[in-house]
Amino acid sequence: MAAEMRTLTAQVPVELAQEVDALAELIERPKQWIIKKALVQYLAREAEKRRLIQEGLDDVTAGRVVTIEQVEAWANSIGTDNELPAPKP
Numbered sequence: 001m002a003a004e005m006r007t008l009t010a011q012v013p014v015e016l017a018q019e020v021d022a023l024a025e026l027i028e029r030p031k032q033w034i035i036k037k038a039l040v041q042y043l044a045r046e047a048e049k050r051r052l053i054q055e056g057l058d059d060v061t062a063g064r065v066v067t068i069e070q071v072e073a074w075a076n077s078i079g080t081d082n083e084l085p086a087p088k089p
Contacts, residue, residue, distance in 0.1 A: 064089040 012020075024031045059065065070087040077084040
């Protein structure tokens with residue numbers, strides 16, 4: 001069963017539209033296909049970014065953090081004879 005479709009309209013800089021035109025011709029795909037692929041990838045990256053931010057906020061709320069002093073001590077120890085393990089919350 002085909003997915004229901006809806007048309008979106010967006011103004012883009014001429015240079016960007018020309019890049020899409022050139023790529024469409026080069027890979028012999030419709031511009032619509034390229035734009036749909038780009039939009040799907042962008043939305044997926046943004047969703048992952050929001051998920052990771054929320055995960056970090058949840059860690060802070062739960063107290064799963066390390067101090068800057070712990071991180072600096074670890075970083076300063078890298079490459080020395082007394083290298084410390086990476087800090088863990």
